Amino acid sequence: MYAIGIDLGGTSIKGALVERGQGLVHQHTLDTESDEGPSHVLDRITTVVRELRSHAPSVSVEGVGIGAPGSIGWTRATVRRPPNFPGWMDINVRDEIQRRLGEQLPVLVENDANAAALGSAFYGAGRPYDDFIMITLGTGVGGAIIYKDRIFRGSTGGAGEIGHMTIDYEGPFARSGVAGAIEAYLGQRFLSRHARYRLMTRDDSVIHNMAQEDLLGITPKMLYDAACSGDEGAREVLAWAGHKLGCVLGSCVNLLDIRTIVVGGGLSAAGDYILDATRSAIVRFVTPGLRENLLVIQETLGNEVGMLGAARLIFEYLDEQPPDSEDPVDRSRPSA
Amino acid sequence: MYAIGIDLGGTSIKGALVERGQGLVHQHTLDTESDEGPSHVLDRITTVVRELRSHAPSVSVEGVGIGAPGSIGWTRATVRRPPNFPGWMDINVRDEIQRRLGEQLPVLVENDANAAALGSAFYGAGRPYDDFIMITLGTGVGGAIIYKDRIFRGSTGGAGEIGHMTIDYEGPFARSGVAGAIEAYLGQRFLSRHARYRLMTRDDSVIHNMAQEDLLGITPKMLYDAACSGDEGAREVLAWAGHKLGCVLGSCVNLLDIRTIVVGGGLSAAGDYILDATRSAIVRFVTPGLRENLLVIQETLGNEVGMLGAARLIFEYLDEQPPDSEDPVDRSRPSA
Numbered sequence: 001m002y003a004i005g006i007d008l009g010g011t012s013i014k015g016a017l018v019e020r021g022q023g024l025v026h027q028h029t030l031d032t033e034s035d036e037g038p039s040h041v042l043d044r045i046t047t048v049v050r051e052l053r054s055h056a057p058s059v060s061v062e063g064v065g066i067g068a069p070g071s072i073g074w075t076r077a078t079v080r081r082p083p084n085f086p087g088w089m090d091i092n093v094r095d096e097i098q099r100r101l102g103e104q105l106p107v108l109v110e111n112d113a114n115a116a117a118l119g120s121a122f123y124g125a126g127r128p129y130d131d132f133i134m135i136t137l138g139t140g141v142g143g144a145i146i147y148k149d150r151i152f153r154g155s156t157g158g159a160g161e162i163g164h165m166t167i168d169y170e171g172p173f174a175r176s177g178v179a180g181a182i183e184a185y186l187g188q189r190f191l192s193r194h195a196r197y198r199l200m201t202r203d204d205s206v207i208h209n210m211a212q213e214d215l216l217g218i219t220p221k222m223l224y225d226a227a228c229s230g231d232e233g234a235r236e237v238l239a240w241a242g243h244k245l246g247c248v249l250g251s252c253v254n255l256l257d258i259r260t261i262v263v264g265g266g267l268s269a270a271g272d273y274i275l276d277a278t279r280s281a282i283v284r285f286v287t288p289g290l291r292e293n294l295l296v297i298q299e300t301l302g303n304e305v306g307m308l309g310a311a312r313l314i315f316e317y318l319d320e321q322p323p324d325s326e327d328p329v330d331r332s333r334p335s336a
Numbered sequence: 337m338y339a340i341g342i343d344l345g346g347t348s349i350k351g352a353l354v355e356r357g358q359g360l361v362h363q364h365t366l367d368t369e370s371d372e373g374p375s376h377v378l379d380r381i382t383t384v385v386r387e388l389r390s391h392a393p394s395v396s397v398e399g400v401g402i403g404a405p406g407s408i409g410w411t412r413a414t415v416r417r418p419p420n421f422p423g424w425m426d427i428n429v430r431d432e433i434q435r436r437l438g439e440q441l442p443v444l445v446e447n448d449a450n451a452a453a454l455g456s457a458f459y460g461a462g463r464p465y466d467d468f469i470m471i472t473l474g475t476g477v478g479g480a481i482i483y484k485d486r487i488f489r490g491s492t493g494g495a496g497e498i499g500h501m502t503i504d505y506e507g508p509f510a511r512s513g514v515a516g517a518i519e520a521y522l523g524q525r526f527l528s529r530h531a532r533y534r535l536m537t538r539d540d541s542v543i544h545n546m547a548q549e550d551l552l553g554i555t556p557k558m559l560y561d562a563a564c565s566g567d568e569g570a571r572e573v574l575a576w577a578g579h580k581l582g583c584v585l586g587s588c589v590n591l592l593d594i595r596t597i598v599v600g601g602g603l604s605a606a607g608d609y610i611l612d613a614t615r616s617a618i619v620r621f622v623t624p625g626l627r628e629n630l631l632v633i634q635e636t637l638g639n640e641v642g643m644l645g646a647a648r649l650i651f652e653y654l655d656e657q658p659p660d661s662e663d664p665v666d667r668s669r670p671s672a
Contacts, residue, residue, distance in 0.1 A: 154593025161590040164623035251501040257490025287500035
């Protein structure tokens, strides 16, 4: 059984043809060109879908799942105000893609962090666990809850906003206006700035040979490379970040009693340079009754989990259709 | 349909005979006498059950639900290490009560905060809402999640430990050893101490006429009474507490996308002296996409929700039994 999974980002539209048991079969990526406006972006998503189908001429593609930033409606059709998509208010992506394709292929949209978590649950590091918390360390900090192998969506589909949880009510402000939100420590721009000031006077740090003048433009990759080469300063920065992550994850464990944490996103590549500190901190921020069996692991599939999870939306959707049911997403589902 | 609901506390065993549609029909309370050891406490619970049944001679009582402190096992039979119960390790309360009663009446145990939330969901302020977060401000700070009208239990039954979530990773320590846990601000001993030092030099505060010498022994009731009489100092203390509560509830909303909060427990009697500040703060600690329709309300049923929710466990349990099923709690369920 085949479906297409799309990971819609501010920079690129990553698409994959996914076979249910096998995983990723073929990939196609286009620049998002979000500055050109929503209609252009929807055209480009459609182009990626068409391209991927042309690589599967002999199989039926059962639908298109899309992981997107912004607020996703409860029925998984609409995307509201995704950050870094100028002019995009509230768009029914399902209808727009179906119209462009000229057919009623099932299209489902989900929050990108939720899609990544679902991908991890069925194809990635989350496979062995029925319940886990996923945290994605990228430009921002995303989160999602997998409970009994399903996305926990909350009342309106917006659950899992771990990036906006506070660890210090008098702390620095993130872009959301929340004081001490974990994103104000681990979001890429915040972490870069922290590293810059922390290392500026550390003349012995190899970061001075990697970043721009005055230590501008420090990336997670630079910190990781420097840490691997033995740089004390870079290791301190990553451990500092890992400690903050442990604080917020402790709060998540207290609230959810879900004790497995899967960490993904670009910064997670720094692995144990971050996660050792996370593991030390999380225990100290969890109530004694919930401290056993805490597990913090790294997602190893990288960006692929987003596409895989998006495709998984379609497989789940098909599983839930009773035979001969009236189909709420697509009243005339074709065999495609 | 009748069940017995027990709220097992460190000080008293509160029991009620509950009719499903009508609610509380009869109450009976005994001192817990937890110093006498677990066996004595179990005897006294049994005495309360017998007493309540003697008040319902003509109706069949379908089972006994118990809300208890400590860790509750996933099957809702065992209670592990409840605080303030000396000598209590891990006890199968279901078996112990059934043995004392001499019959296989269904007995179910649930965490006391979860039981209170369930009581609120079906008999209290939570009735209009499918999803809500309950926070109980008593000696400690308890929490629970109601999602789709059910208790969200997490992986092992321990979800909802809001009292141990941090709002300041460098903050004061609560008894759980978690820095900045909300209980370190709002737990009764912590709030009393805060009020004591805050008001010690405020000679104009009426608290000086209420508390012991040197402002020892300030209770939530004193603060509320003082606030009602117009005392500025007491109002500041309650607003300070409400603000902290808003910080942690903001984190809960971000993670769960559940936007209705029901506040219960003794301190909640202070009502808007606390909750106005909570409402102001929570908005500032929630990401913009989840700020609409936030609702913070007070549970008005008081201690009764614990007993009502405990009884509700039995009604739900009976609803779930397929006709003629083998009964996992009670293989020979009697009609009495």
